[in-house]
Amino acid sequence: MKKTRLWASLLALAFVGSCQNNDEIMDASAKQLEVHDKIVNVTHDGRPFSTGNSTSVNGKFVSGPGGGVMMQGFYWDVPAGGNWWNTVNSKLTDWSNAGISAVWLPPASKAQNGAYSMGYDPTDYYDFGNYNQNGSVETRFGSKAELEALITKAHAENMQVYADIVINHNSGGQSQANPFTGTNTWTDFSGVASGKFQRTYNDFYKNSYGNNDEGAFGGFPDLCHANPYVKSWLWEREDSVGKYYKNVMKFDGWRFDYVKGFGPWVVNTWNSNIGGFSVGELWDSNVNTLEWWANNANSSVFDFAAYYKMDEAFDNGNLNALNDDMMWKRNPYKAVTFVANHDTDVIYNKMPAYAYILTHEGYPTIFYRDYEEWLNKERLNNLIWIHNNKATGTTSILYTDNDEYIARRNGYNGNPGLVVYINSSSNWQERWIQTNWSNQQIKDFTGSSSWHPTTQGDKWVKIQCAPKSYSVWSLNQ
Template sequence: MKISKFFYGFLITALLFASCNKDEELDSIQPESLESTQNVSSKLKPIGSGVMMQAFYWDVPAGGTWWNTIRNKVDDWSNAGIDAIWLPPVSKAQNGPFSMGYDPFDYYDFGEYNQMGSTETRFGSRSELESLISRAHRYDLNVIADIVINHNSGGDLEWNEFAGKNTYTKFTPLSGKFNRTKYDFHPNEQYNSDSGIFGGFPDLSHSKPYVQDWLWKRSNSVAKYYKNTMGFDGWRFDYVKGFEPWVPREWQRNVGGFAVGEYWDGNVNTLNWWVNQAQMSAFDFGCYYKMRDAFMGNNLNALSGDMLWKRNASRAVTFVANHDTDEIINNKLLAYAYILTHEGYPAIFYRDYEEWLSKSKMNNLIWIHNNLAGGSTTNLWTDNDEYIAKRNGGYGKNGLIVYINNSNSWKERWVETNWSSRRIKDYTGNSGWEPVTQGGRWVKIQAPPKGYTVWSLK
């Protein structure tokens, strides 16, 4: 998570220009009836059966067009094997039409109230968001909300005797829901602090019953409103280092759904502690940093290091890049070949898929993940330039062998498979070999320079 500043001198002109462009774009979009967002979960793909799409990047185009941009892609994504889309924070934030949503002000303003400098959010209007969620559901996709509950922004000044100064802790949003004062932030009359603050923003006090009521307990709490009225199916919790793991655990206990936390830490012991305490998934920063070392450092031995998916695969969401960090520049497709053939629930980044990498190769890897990558993982070979691992199969999948070659020349190696006297092929198309495994299950496979192959039964 990060916060950018968008105080431009030409704000009014930009808003008017964006509004005109948006009106023209909307004219070309046919209206569609919004199906009920209730009782759709049984029709959706099970989360984890496919791949998650992070459906945004930092500083996506302003002007209120982003929800329609994503709406027009969900059918193709579903056909490619995506099972869930993760949206940026959907409610009105302090920077209004320029905000990426991580400075939340009114949790119930989805682009319908004229406050914080605009009616719509950076991404669009409430009706456009509802249309996007409805269309995603029709294509069997889950929709994951980005939940920012560590801090708030945009409040008015009030005298705060607990802080000994004036603080921006008076929130009176136009939605009329979840008004907040100095008693709802740290420090207050009962609690001085929690796990951490972010950027000096007012820090919500989750131990206060009033805050708990509005976040997850009330019938119209943020959690229940997002699920039951807006139709969200899962949650991505931002900056969970800022509060104790019981907070997202209680949220999920009240509303259910898939949940993953952003615990930004490469220490796998800490990540594993957090997922067990929170009883939900976490982004596998351990895996991310080991891949960075392997592919940017040109030393695949780093892949032998500790990762969350190796400890607790059912709780690991693996990724190569996201809106906050994108350090794996070289050999990025090799990194995707790694997470899309290994255990854990892989998430792919919008710009990698839509702009920067080969979409056909990404779709091929998604297909391999969804159709072949089953069972436990066995490492077969690792050195500076080569990495070979075996998925042992299960849950209706034959398993696979992935061969990643980070050198500048073709490589070949004998490996032991799980298949005796069976013909195999490379499902990436990078090799034309179709060898038959020996009676003892050994076979020679190959991989191209700076490339990869994925082998399974023909």
């Protein structure tokens, strides 16, 4: 959830209704609007990198040894006007071709600010742009039919679709006398247009179930998950919110907003009743807290620990920070890694950060604006291909100092793995490192280095990396 702009905008409503080669050294630390246009296409078969053109007959995502990559299919304040679902729909084939396995969509149901809302102030969970409510029929993103067409197209491309679920708070209710506060509160949702999950004051804290749960957000009515009526409508009934999203709308998974606001048992119970992939937005850099939540929620969690360590490493000249603890190191199967999202975009030097998450363990996420607007798409497609085809096995950190970081993916089930070399200095660097491979020729799959060294019998080899860049090495096959 947008912790600053959303709150400010809704309070204003007053709750009323790298790849470089030796000759072309690109500055990977350029800010978002710089476009790197000097890219060498070494091959067109996916090695060393995909250019974004389809490399398969049907142009559909096919899972590789390293798994897939999630696309965050929106950013804060995407254009209003009801065309966003169509915009995303038009990009799905290219994303699938590039190796994107899933797309995360913004909150899809009608919210208080109607056609202008980003969805994080939900009013009616069953209005996907098909009821005249809160000043509009369509949501900011479009109509229910357009959303359904997007999901159908994604599934045809072998991609999954994840819904952003906001169940900490609601907004857009009518005023009513509340005996638990002794005042009027905006908690009357008995008139929602869908007629489903009607709510009144006892469905929000404070109420007969207590004064509060783990946390409230921005003064919005705080939904009470302890109330059996609320639990029934969220995940138990056959027409519950979760089952409607999954069985009718055909969503495949969930991104839970602001999970600091309720206990991890809520997500755990949702997952037990509904199923599908899930990830929680627990905005906390403490890896112990992230691991605790993920285990108790039976869910993945965004790796904010890695996020802030990458900022320290790539923006503040301390690659040693990558030695520190992160969620993906604790449990890569429950860690969703990212470089930016709709809420936070603090990492300035993004390409090495993407090289990091797309070569390491965890489930990497690409931010829409980084991919479509701000960074070089061919370089990102190269890293996506490397992730899907080479990033296998456990991780061993081989070398770090302030300017250099080298790590090895140890390979799995016949896949050779890789070695990633990140260099933040202003000079070419070379290092002897131990690989997974004995007496084998290797190459840099980014195309940055022209070396094709052969590993020694003891698996040692010298590799190199261009200034302010990265290289990724694996068997030349």
